[in-house]
Amino acid sequence: xxxxxxxxxxxxxxxDNNKTFEVLNKGDKPYYILVEFPxxxxxxxxxxxxxxxxxxxxxxxxxxxxxxxxxxxMGWDAFGAPAEQYAIKNHIHPKxxxxxxxxxxxxxxxxxxxxxxxxxxxxxxxxxxxxxxxxQFLQFYKHNMAYKDTxxxxxxxxCKTVLSNEDAAGGVCERCGxxxxxxxxxxxxxxxxxxxxxxxxxLDDTNFAxxxxxxxxxWIGKSEGVEVDIDIVGGxxxxxxxxxxxxxxxxxxxxxxPDGKLIKELMPRIENKEEVQAxxxxxxxxxNMDRTELNKGKSGVEVKGIKAINPVNGKEVKIFLGDFVLxxxxxxxxMAVPSHDERDFEYAKEHNLExxxxxxxxDITCHAYEKQEYLDNKESRLINSDxxxxxxxxxxxxxxxxxxxxKGIARKVNNYKMRDWIxxxxxxxxxxIPMINCPxxxxxxxxxxxxxxxxxxxxxxxxxxxxxxxxxxxTDWVNCKCPKCGCDAKRETDTMxxxxxxxxxxxxxxxxxxxxxxxxxxxLKYWNKVDWYNGGMEHTxxxxxxxxxxxxxxYNIGLVxxxxxxxxxxxxxxILGSNGEKMSKSKGNVVNPDDIVKEYGADALRTxxxxxxxxxxxxxxxxNGLKGCRKFLDRIYRLGNKLNDSYEYSKETExxxxxxxxxxxxxLLNIKYNTAVSALMILLNELEKLxxxxxxxxxxxxxxxxxxxxxxxxELNEMYDLGDKFCESTWLEYNNNKLExxxxxxxxxxxxxxxxxxxxxxxxxxxxxxxxxxNIDNVKLYIDNKEIVKVIIVPKKLVNIVxx
RNA sequence: GCCUGUAUGGCGAAAUUGGUAGACGCGAUAGACUCAAAAUCUAUUUUUCAGUGAUGAAAGUUUCGGUUCAAGUCCGAAUACAGGCACCA
Numbered sequence: 001x002x003x004x005x006x007x008x009x010x011x012x013x014x015x016d017n018n019k020t021f022e023v024l025n026k027g028d029k030p031y032y033i034l035v036e037f038p039x040x041x042x043x044x045x046x047x048x049x050x051x052x053x054x055x056x057x058x059x060x061x062x063x064x065x066x067x068x069x070x071x072x073x074m075g076w077d078a079f080g081a082p083a084e085q086y087a088i089k090n091h092i093h094p095k096x097x098x099x100x101x102x103x104x105x106x107x108x109x110x111x112x113x114x115x116x117x118x119x120x121x122x123x124x125x126x127x128x129x130x131x132x133x134x135x136q137f138l139q140f141y142k143h144n145m146a147y148k149d150t151x152x153x154x155x156x157x158x159c160k161t162v163l164s165n166e167d168a169a170g171g172v173c174e175r176c177g178x179x180x181x182x183x184x185x186x187x188x189x190x191x192x193x194x195x196x197x198x199x200x201x202x203l204d205d206t207n208f209a210x211x212x213x214x215x216x217x218x219w220i221g222k223s224e225g226v227e228v229d230i231d232i233v234g235g236x237x238x239x240x241x242x243x244x245x246x247x248x249x250x251x252x253x254x255x256x257x258p259d260g261k262l263i264k265e266l267m268p269r270i271e272n273k274e275e276v277q278a279x280x281x282x283x284x285x286x287x288n289m290d291r292t293e294l295n296k297g298k299s300g301v302e303v304k305g306i307k308a309i310n311p312v313n314g315k316e317v318k319i320f321l322g323d324f325v326l327x328x329x330x331x332x333x334x335m336a337v338p339s340h341d342e343r344d345f346e347y348a349k350e351h352n353l354e355x356x357x358x359x360x361x362x363d364i365t366c367h368a369y370e371k372q373e374y375l376d377n378k379e380s381r382l383i384n385s386d387x388x389x390x391x392x393x394x395x396x397x398x399x400x401x402x403x404x405x406x407k408g409i410a411r412k413v414n415n416y417k418m419r420d421w422i423x424x425x426x427x428x429x430x431x432x433i434p435m436i437n438c439p440x441x442x443x444x445x446x447x448x449x450x451x452x453x454x455x456x457x458x459x460x461x462x463x464x465x466x467x468x469x470x471x472x473x474x475t476d477w478v479n480c481k482c483p484k485c486g487c488d489a490k491r492e493t494d495t496m497x498x499x500x501x502x503x504x505x506x507x508x509x510x511x512x513x514x515x516x517x518x519x520x521x522x523x524l525k526y527w528n529k530v531d532w533y534n535g536g537m538e539h540t541x542x543x544x545x546x547x548x549x550x551x552x553x554x555y556n557i558g559l560v561x562x563x564x565x566x567x568x569x570x571x572x573x574x575i576l577g578s579n580g581e582k583m584s585k586s587k588g589n590v591v592n593p594d595d596i597v598k599e600y601g602a603d604a605l606r607t608x609x610x611x612x613x614x615x616x617x618x619x620x621x622x623x624n625g626l627k628g629c630r631k632f633l634d635r636i637y638r639l640g641n642k643l644n645d646s647y648e649y650s651k652e653t654e655x656x657x658x659x660x661x662x663x664x665x666x667x668l669l670n671i672k673y674n675t676a677v678s679a680l681m682i683l684l685n686e687l688e689k690l691x692x693x694x695x696x697x698x699x700x701x702x703x704x705x706x707x708x709x710x711x712x713x714x715e716l717n718e719m720y721d722l723g724d725k726f727c728e729s730t731w732l733e734y735n736n737n738k739l740e741x742x743x744x745x746x747x748x749x750x751x752x753x754x755x756x757x758x759x760x761x762x763x764x765x766x767x768x769x770x771x772x773x774x775n776i777d778n779v780k781l782y783i784d785n786k787e788i789v790k791v792i793i794v795p796k797k798l799v800n801i802v803x804x
Numbered sequence: 805g806c807c808u809g810u811a812u813g814g815c816g817a818a819a820u821u822g823g824u825a826g827a828c829g830c831g832a833u834a835g836a837c838u839c840a841a842a843a844u845c846u847a848u849u850u851u852u853c854a855g856u857g858a859u860g861a862a863a864g865u866u867u868c869g870g871u872u873c874a875a876g877u878c879c880g881a882a883u884a885c886a887g888g889c890a891c892c893a
Contacts, residue, residue, distance in 0.1 A: 223893080326891095537809095625815090678828035749824085749874075751874090792823090
């Protein structure tokens with residue numbers, strides 16, 4: 001029996017010693033294949049990692065054989081909370097923990113035979129790498145893209161750190177599950193919202209799947225609308241933003257944000273100050289999630305003593321506070337039209353407010369404004385809207401907008417949901433932010449030539465009770481001189497988020513050891529783009545958007561050759577436990593790839609994970625399925641016992657052989673790995689039926705299997721002396737003239753039901769097809785004595801006889 | 805609540821994009837080999853009905869409608885599950 005362990009090691013050593021997968025930045029046909037680099041967690045490699053690494057490995061091996069200069073790199077995303085949490089829990093310095101974990105991960109990856117170019121390996125925690133992360137931060141700062149601001153942030157009382165909105169999803173800390181509270185904190189911010197429009201437009205220059213693009217679009221969240229100035233009775237004004245200006249005559253109240261600036265300005269004139277103040281304080285306790293969650297009731301209070309004027313009809317309208325209006329979105333104030341907005345309707349019901357219908361045609365709500373149907377609706381017309389009565393929604397939208405703009409009290413405005421990126425973390429285990437706070441000069445960037453700003457070793461790396469980074473306690477690190485004026489100053493003690501290092505790592509792989517820049521323009525231009533990027537669906541929104549933003553900024557300051565540096569993005573489904581649930585220690589359904597490799601071999605694991613199901617869908621682990629794939633490889637092995645001396649394809653299977661070459665080549669490049677494997681199983685089944693198998697037959701099936709199961713195929717190829725090593729071979733071609741059999745099974749239907757089948761020559765004419773069909777005994781039973789209405793003939797497929 | 809997916813045998817899944825539903829694999833059943841077991845090989849395996857049998861018939865791709873000679877595939881509505889989110893005006 002084949003010794004998977006020994007032969008596997010032999011070939012892995014061969015690839016290592018011969019630097020088979022190391023590439024230079026030169027040569028024809030560069031092709032860059034990337035998988036998301038992992039957090040080297042203490043748990044070791046997950047079988048889920050194996051799925052995507054194998055998939056991309058198969059593509060890499062195939063593309064190499066097709067003559068491409070393939071870059072398939074691997075590195076480590078080792079900064080950030082997960083690594084720090086692991087270190088704190090296990091009482092190991094993060095640096096040491098990361099070193100150990102990387103060693104484990106790398107060993108596991110090597111044991112699976114992935115064709116990574118290890119010469120380009122790096123970790124985001126290497127000073128040689130994070131020097132450039134810091135350098136790029138300085139570029140953001142110097143181009144006015146980084147700024148410090150006091151913002152209400154999500155605060156985890158347990159982790160004692162600030163979380164981005166993304167990390168505080170659901171009102172609980174993503175890491176520890178504690179309830180997140182709102183807290184004012186001074187933070188470094190990146191002006192990502194400036195890039196909203198460019199990030200939308202840039203999608204046109206990518207080949208991302210539609211659902212991936214949609215994820216980006218939804219995150220950016222563009223709303224086209226109108227901003228209108230509203231006068232306050234007795235002086236003053238504010239602005240509202242609306243996407244449904246056509247309903248402006250239906251305003252019966254305004255709602256303003258309890259956490260906005262407007263309410264603070266109005267405070268002196270308010271009659272029910274205490275009530276308003278109480279509501280503001282109540283809102284401050286709530287997270288955005290609480291405020292925005294549905295079915296919570298439409299809480300709010302009237303702002304008494306102050307009324308606003310509807311600009312189109314001069315009506316005096318009440319003002320309310322409502323926590324569903326957010327201070328930091330739009331203008332922090334909305335017009336309420338309960339007749340045509342569900343949320344306004346519920347608020348009006350709750351607070352007994354007037355409802356004025358301004359569009360006929362039933363329960364038409366502005367909420368549906370995104371839908372073309374709403375805009376194209378020709379039945380619904382405006383009413384109760386003075387001179388705009390009778391207009392369609394579309395026309396009313398245009399004309400009312402124009403009317404208000406001409407009056408000088410409105411502007412067309414695009415609002416984006418996407419906010420600026422909170423870039424500070426009160427953490428130890430991250431890239432230090434290279435900024436110095438000088439009592440004279442304020443914030444001063446470090447001199448670029450002093451980078452990297454090395455993360456110092458500390459004894460205690462747990463966060464402090466007051467929420468500062470442990471770096472704050474290292475006074476001889478914190479205290480420094482101002483680069484500008486030379487007086488005593490202090491370093492920033494916040495560090496960068498884990499997203500920072502992963503926002504540009506794919507650029508570094510193109511020129512991994514450059515000491516003069518993060519990557520030379522020459523290298524960036526050579527590889528041009530990441531041709532094919534694979535990762536988890538959970539990263540297609542945040543990580544991908546951050547990375548694209550980072551790249552677009554670098555492009556705008558002339559440091560990368562393309563505004564989009566990633567061409568295709570593919571997302572894989574999760575490998576679930578055998579019970580169909582997410583693998584986790586607590587559920588006891590974790591599968592360790594090491595155990596599998598030991599018992600079944602790396603090739604069996606690789607083959608199984610490709611065969612397990614549709615690559616983009618989740619799949620439950622099955623030990624039996626794995627055994628089936630091991631059995632398949634054993635049968636491949638035993639097929640070698642049947643070899644004859646021929647160097648031609650066996651006649652009996654020549655057509656199938658050509659079909660399989662085409663199928664496997666196409667399927668691998670279309671991420672249909674499961675059907676590629678099944679095609680090989682079908683081919684094997686047929687070859688096993690032959691008494692003997694030619695050397696060409698055998699080498700071909702091994703060749704086709706090689707991208708997925710590289711060890712056993714190389715070994716058998718060598719054992720039977722069939723030809724060059726696959727890793728040094730050219731990929732297979734198929735003969736276009738040998739893809740079709742001479743005959744096919746023609747299906748005969750009567751009224752759409754299959755009533756007969758007959759084997760016919762591939763060139764059978766339509767007339768002959770019909771004639772043959774009508775002659776089948778079983779078919780006759782259904783057409784005799786019936787009127788034939790028509791006959792549908794699909795060449796090379798079927799005949800359908802329609803009878804009455 | 806909204807957005808995006810998904811739904812096919814006992815199980816994982818295929819289906820040339822409107823043309824034989826269930827390829828391939830697992831599991832199961834029966835048999836061969838074996839003292840026996842494992843491994844391996846062979847056969848059967850969507851369900852129901854008829855037949856000793858080759859086979860034939862009916863139903864069948866979450867549900868209900870529709871278009872079509874023909875629907876897993878297209879259209880309309882509904883349900884369930886998964887992932888994402890922002891009551892975003």
